Amino acid sequence: EVQVLESGGGLVQPGGSLRLSCAASGFSFSSYWMTWVRQAPGKGLEWVANIKGDGSEENYMDSVKGRFTISRDNAKNSVYLQMTTLRVEDTAVYYCARDWNWSVGNWGQGTLAIVSS
Amino acid sequence: QSALTQPRSMSGSPGQSVTISCTGTSSDVGAYNYVSWYQQHPGKAPKLMIYYVSQRPSGVPDRFSASKSGNTASLTISGLQAEDEADYYCCSYAGRYTNWVFGGGTKLTVL
Numbered sequence: 001e002v003q004v005l006e007s008g009g010g011l012v013q014p015g016g017s018l019r020l021s022c023a024a025s026g027f028s029f030s031s032y033w034m035t036w037v038r039q040a041p042g043k044g045l046e047w048v049a050n051i052k053g054d055g056s057e058e059n060y061m062d063s064v065k066g067r068f069t070i071s072r073d074n075a076k077n078s079v080y081l082q083m084t085t086l087r088v089e090d091t092a093v094y095y096c097a098r099d100w101n102w103s104v105g106n107w108g109q110g111t112l113a114i115v116s117s
Numbered sequence: 118q119s120a121l122t123q124p125r126s127m128s129g130s131p132g133q134s135v136t137i138s139c140t141g142t143s144s145d146v147g148a149y150n151y152v153s154w155y156q157q158h159p160g161k162a163p164k165l166m167i168y169y170v171s172q173r174p175s176g177v178p179d180r181f182s183a184s185k186s187g188n189t190a191s192l193t194i195s196g197l198q199a200e201d202e203a204d205y206y207c208c209s210y211a212g213r214y215t216n217w218v219f220g221g222g223t224k225l226t227v228l
Contacts, residue, residue, distance in 0.1 A: 045206050103165055109162050
């Protein structure tokens with residue numbers, strides 16, 4: 001069974017940093033793109049970033065370019081989202097997911113990041 | 118990266134059919150057959166319902182169907198059931214630089 005489990009969310013001040021982690025199991029991790037999607041409180045889904053199976057390619061939404069970095073450790077079946085220079089508008093539940101057939105196939109339960117002073 | 122356009126809310130009675138639209142542009146929905154749909158119940162993670170425009174993952178009831186015409190994709194739910202009450206989001210690939218774009222979501226109420 002495919003499982004994805006996020007961790008690392010919490011409360012941080014504007015301008016601060018946070019590192020989200022995502023542990024995956026139940027599939028050949030290095031064969032799949034992995035994605036982060038976020039959802040601000042009461043708002044819709046927003047694609048944030050993804051990374052190729054071998055880590056050779058990364059993509060980001062415009063508003064996080066230069067501030068967020070996605071990475072993965074295939075030996076640990078884990079993907080990470082390093083978030084720096086955080087803004088109030090980055091407050092959201094962050095979902096980690098496995099890409100599947102050009103879709104976001106398997107989602108974790110999410111981890112909440114709150115940026116507030 | 119503009120969101121795809123969905124109706125904010127829709128409703129239907131049990132047993133009826135509803136169709137949720139998702140309008141994009143010739144750079145996303147109109148350009149690629151990589152349209153997917155997600156169902157999200159309150160407080161839960163989204164669930165993939167449709168991929169490749171019209172394909173259902175195993176376990177998704179065949180009451181859920183989808184299609185695309187031009188820049189607009191559609192999700193149809195037939196024989197509405199109480200458990201279909203949820204938020205629904207469309208998503209499309211939008212090319213190498215924009216990557217992925219979601220719709221704003223549609224809140225479906227089963228009356």
